Amino acid sequence: MSERQKKTPDWMIERLALGELDAETAKAVRAQLAAEGRSPDEVLATIASSNNEILAAHPAAGVAAEVRRRAGHGTLWAWLVGTPVVLAGVAAVVLTIAFPGPLPTPVADSELEQTTIKGTPVEGPRLFVYRHDAAGDRKLADGAPAARGDLLQLAFAGRPGGYVALLSLDGAGKVTVHWPEGGGRAAPLRDAGEIRVPSAYELDDAPGFERFFLVRSDAPFDVGPIAAAVRGLSHRSGVRASPLPLPLSFQQASVTLAKPGKEMP
Numbered sequence: 001m002s003e004r005q006k007k008t009p010d011w012m013i014e015r016l017a018l019g020e021l022d023a024e025t026a027k028a029v030r031a032q033l034a035a036e037g038r039s040p041d042e043v044l045a046t047i048a049s050s051n052n053e054i055l056a057a058h059p060a061a062g063v064a065a066e067v068r069r070r071a072g073h074g075t076l077w078a079w080l081v082g083t084p085v086v087l088a089g090v091a092a093v094v095l096t097i098a099f100p101g102p103l104p105t106p107v108a109d110s111e112l113e114q115t116t117i118k119g120t121p122v123e124g125p126r127l128f129v130y131r132h133d134a135a136g137d138r139k140l141a142d143g144a145p146a147a148r149g150d151l152l153q154l155a156f157a158g159r160p161g162g163y164v165a166l167l168s169l170d171g172a173g174k175v176t177v178h179w180p181e182g183g184g185r186a187a188p189l190r191d192a193g194e195i196r197v198p199s200a201y202e203l204d205d206a207p208g209f210e211r212f213f214l215v216r217s218d219a220p221f222d223v224g225p226i227a228a229a230v231r232g233l234s235h236r237s238g239v240r241a242s243p244l245p246l247p248l249s250f251q252q253a254s255v256t257l258a259k260p261g262k263e264m265p
Contacts, residue, residue: 008032012248016040017047025247032248125158127166127214127253128194146257148205154178154212155196158251162218164189165226166197171208171263173234175227176201178212183223189216207261209240216251239263 008029016029030040130137130153131146137153140146154166156179163186166179179197180187189195203210215226229244236242240256 007036008248009243013043014047017044025249028248124251125156125164125214125216125253127212127255128155128157129153129212129255129257130155132200140255140257142255144257146203146210146259148203148259150203152201152203153196154201155194156214156253157192157194158189158216160190160192162189162216163187163220164214164216165221165223166212166214167223167227167230168201168210168212169230169234169239170204170206170210171259171261172206173231174206175231175234177223177227180223183227186215186217186221186223186226203257203259206263207259208263209256209259211240211254211256213244214253215244215246217249219249221250 012029013033016026033040033043129140131140132151132153140152146152156164156166158164164179165177165186168176168178170176177183178199178201181199213226213230226244226246229246233239233242233244243254244250244252246252
């Protein structure tokens with residue numbers, strides 16, 4: 001497996017086991033598992049066996065109560081990561097909390113995230129954040145400090161073709177769609193060079209961080225469900241670094257800026 005090829009996320013495998021994926025995404029996940037040298041049938045059989053063992057030791061009602069309790073104390077995600085599988089008996093409870101809002105699905109086939117069908121790396125979308133100052137535009141690295149009043153210029157690049165959307169999330173939980181302007185449907189990507197968003201963005205006093213997301217798909221998609229996924233991420237402990245919970249047919253990139261203060265719970 002190429003160093004740049006991403007391993008299939010555990011949560012996506014769990015959704016496959018629970019029958020929560022549409023036919024095209026399920027096919028893509030199975031193909032990705034096979035490309036990683038893992039038998040999809042064996043992986044699903046292991047999950048089913050583990051489900052049965054855990055359900056025998058922990059009745060579903062008790063586990064559901066624990067999910068609700070830990071969600072209220074902000075420890076749900078850490079507990080789920082430490083649990084081998086999402087239990088079938090409480091799947092609805094877990095998915096409602098971990099994946100808020102509808103997940104967008106492309107209207108046509110597309111390649112697996114960051115790879116071709118043969119596992120050859122594909123250049124993913126690139127996101128750039130510049131800060132205007134007296135010396136000109138300065139490109140900011142992921143994790144760079146920022147403050148209220150900073151004037152930012154957003155830009156992106158990627159292989160020609162497909163569709164993109166650019167959004168942000170701040171420490172107060174506010175989601176902003178930067179491109180396409182007005183939201184709606186994702187904008188077509190016709191140029192491989194760097195493309196700058198027409199309007200600059202001034203940071204407000206929202207505390208903690210400002211995170212920008214670039215999402216790309218080979219097929220047209222609505223921006224609304226992407227914004228819902230970004231908003232749902234604001235309630236998770238990994239809000240500054242976790243990827244958006246999108247189907248594998250979407251590619252994504254992000255840049256997070258650190259701001260003074262602590263983000264709102």
